[in-house]
Amino acid sequence: MECNYYDILDFQKLEKLWKINFINSITGFKPANLIGTRSKNNKDNVAIFSSVVHLGSNPGLLGFTLRPQDERQTDTYKNLKENSFFTINSINIDSIDKAHQSSKKYTNDISEFTELNIEQYNYKKFNAPFVRDSDIKIGLKKVEQHLLYNKCILVVGKIENIIVNSSIIEKDGNINFDKSKIVCISGLYSYYKPKLIKKLNYVKS
């Protein structure tokens, strides 16, 4: 295969936007999720994230990263300081456009739910907003955060509840994504719909 080679010294010479696109897309596909949070004054916020990562099953533990917060704090970060509960919600083909727009900076008093016509869903007394249309909705409580090398923040949350479209759960507990319209992301703005190629077996390690 014919390859392009980039060494660390070349990185500085790359055009800024080209480099951002490139470095954001080389890790492969990323999950596409909307994260919902609520301020202490009950202002709700929802924003798109592609950095959700599975950390453990017992207890159910997920993480996601926030960009550096030293210059300007995002509503997601501010809300999580005031209220530890948050939700992670899947994004499907039909809602790509409005989900994508949620990365825009809205002033604190505007709820993206209202502004972008994303229908909110409340479950029992859980103190953060879910996204009604999402096939997978997860309610979590923040248990810790880590300040990383480049001032990004890793937020770790424990799963409190899970609400899933009944029709996409397989007998063995796996989600059958071919029965859903759930998408993934590459880079900053390319949305892909995956199709199952191969289901193997668990390799006992």
Place this chain on the structure above:
Amino acid sequence: MECNYYDILDFQKLEKLWKINFINSITGFKPANLIGTRSKNNKDNVAIFSSVVHLGSNPGLLGFTLRPQDERQTDTYKNLKENSFFTINSINIDSIDKAHQSSKKYTNDISEFTELNIEQYNYKKFNAPFVRDSDIKIGLKKVEQHLLYNKCILVVGKIENIIVNSSIIEKDGNINFDKSKIVCISGLYSYYKPKLIKKLNYVKS
């Protein structure tokens, strides 16, 4: 939509394997990568990971998580203690089976490259092994690690070099995955091939 609801108290009642499959698949799609490391005695190791996450573009910074290492240390973890350099390599359709088998525990003296017939690639004097067939190969140096809530470890690495199949790089720096055979993972053993649905624009936030 008809939904299944699981509250934190229900989690304990779920059958163990069902629960592992379920909690591993609810975050959506995960990148599929082979991580290559080298011990101080020049023993090479390669293992599959679905937890690679983008952390920053300037400097280029990526992370990935390791399972808890207190009971048994993996070769990836041990090698990274001895030698900070590692590689992240994409997985394509044709190599799913051998990549998947790399999650098996081999004894320290066995190289998965040899055992699984994964062809190794060395680049200049970079002190970790790449995977020859991978369309995207990234060389990194570990800069820090974080012990997380459940004893998982987040390893953070700075990108030192990038080698990419020339035919899949777009003019704007994005990878065009439709021109590659690169796959993603859901859960522990389901491999998906994504197809581009929509490329939007960067939303200035």
